[in-house]
Amino acid sequence: TQLLEQSPQFLSIQEGENLTVYCNSSSVFSSLQWYRQEPGEGPVLLVTVVTGGEVKKLKRLTFQFGDARKDSSLHITAAQPGDTGLYLCAGGLISNFGNEKLTFGTGTRLTIIP
Amino acid sequence: NAGVTQTPKFQVLKTGQSMTLQCAQDMNHNSMYWYRQDPGMGLRLIYYSASEGTTDKGEVPNGYNVSRLNKREFSLRLESAAPSQTSVYFCASSLFPGTNEKLFFGSGTQLSVL
Numbered sequence: 001t002q003l004l005e006q007s008p009q010f011l012s013i014q015e016g017e018n019l020t021v022y023c024n025s026s027s028v029f030s031s032l033q034w035y036r037q038e039p040g041e042g043p044v045l046l047v048t049v050v051t052g053g054e055v056k057k058l059k060r061l062t063f064q065f066g067d068a069r070k071d072s073s074l075h076i077t078a079a080q081p082g083d084t085g086l087y088l089c090a091g092g093l094i095s096n097f098g099n100e101k102l103t104f105g106t107g108t109r110l111t112i113i114p
Numbered sequence: 115n116a117g118v119t120q121t122p123k124f125q126v127l128k129t130g131q132s133m134t135l136q137c138a139q140d141m142n143h144n145s146m147y148w149y150r151q152d153p154g155m156g157l158r159l160i161y162y163s164a165s166e167g168t169t170d171k172g173e174v175p176n177g178y179n180v181s182r183l184n185k186r187e188f189s190l191r192l193e194s195a196a197p198s199q200t201s202v203y204f205c206a207s208s209l210f211p212g213t214n215e216k217l218f219f220g221s222g223t224q225l226s227v228l
Binding site: 004009030031033035040041042043044045048050088090091092093100101102104105106107 | 118149154155156157158159204206211212213214216217218219220221222
């Protein structure tokens with residue numbers, strides 16, 4: 001069972017368009033991270049959000065953590081070819097044993113067409 | 115700034131063969147991790163080492179062993195490779211354990227088991 005579902009799985013849009021990708025779960029997370037991964041490389045952290053309702057901006061990227069800390073979104077304004085990549089969300093869970101566990105979503109593969 | 119270095123980059127094994135994936139970080143991080151990435155499955159944690167001298171199982175540990183050789187190095191061993199272990203393997207490190215810590219990833223090892 002995948003705790004974190006990302007949608008859409010694939011997205012291909014023209015340069016200059018806006019887009020939103022989503023990360024959803026039925027579980028409450030203590031924190032949520034977004035990573036971007038380019039072909040042949042490991043993921044690179046973009047942002048960490050920890051408070052319900054928190055909004056963070058990174059240039060043309062806007063990240064929001066849901067009020068109930070069960071979901072998150074990534075909005076990109078005026079997409080550029082350099083935004084192409086696999087976007088992964090990762091949520092922090094506290095297990096029944098008190099251990100923290102980071103769970104990755106399935107990813108959204110974004111392609112920006114010049 | 116090397117960051118996290120993984121070797122080898124590519125490997126092909128026959129079923130039943132063994133091999134060790136090497137990982138080293140030069141950021142003086144305390145925690146290190148091994149993940150595997152499969153299409154549609156996201157990143158799944160195999161083993162982790164919260165600090166030098168400790169190792170713990172992750173989500174998918176069966177068929178793998180690890181060694182935290184020192185603070186810098188964390189190796190992953192496949193004793194008897196199986197086709198189900200065909201995947202891309204990533205080593206990662208963080209300054210401290212914790213789900214809101216920034217993970218730094220290596221560039222991955224693409225492993226095929228025939």
